[in-house]
Amino acid sequence: MPSWENTPATERTCVRCGNTFTAKRSNAKYCSSQCRERSRTKRPQPTAEQRRAWREKRLTQPGYRERVNAVDNARARSVKKWISDFKVSSGCIDCGYTDHPAALDIDHMEGKTANISALKSIAAVKAEIERHKCVVRCANCHRIKSWETRTWERQDTAS
Known part of the structure; x- marks a missing residue:
């Protein structure tokens, strides 16, 4: 208290x-x-030369790039694992397949704003937002569903 x-x-x-x-x-x-x-007193904004000098100093520090890359890679791996777990836990909406995440696709419904695969390096939060506009389908069901919704493609091929 x-x-x-x-x-x-x-x-x-x-x-x-x-x-x-x-x-x-x-x-x-x-x-x-x-x-x-x-x-509060306002601090003066750094000049372009100062920012450039600070950046060059930071980039020349031993291990800086390795630390930044390690953090970025860890975040990308965690988001990729989260997406794989989501796909396996949801399973195919049409046939129920849940064996392997590589055989499961995320099928966007209406309102697609981004590719889930591109969101692996950004943040899990954006992937979570985009996921609510998606359903999980196995690769076969996804191809069939896509083929059925593309009328221009069906006219070119025989059934």
């Missing part, structure tokens, strides 16, 4: 805008977080 919870509230004056406010803390200076942020 915070120490100021049993402290009586007192009327104070905001040092930024001059409004009165009720505060329990004796060191409260601002009536809101907006006034607190506005009263």
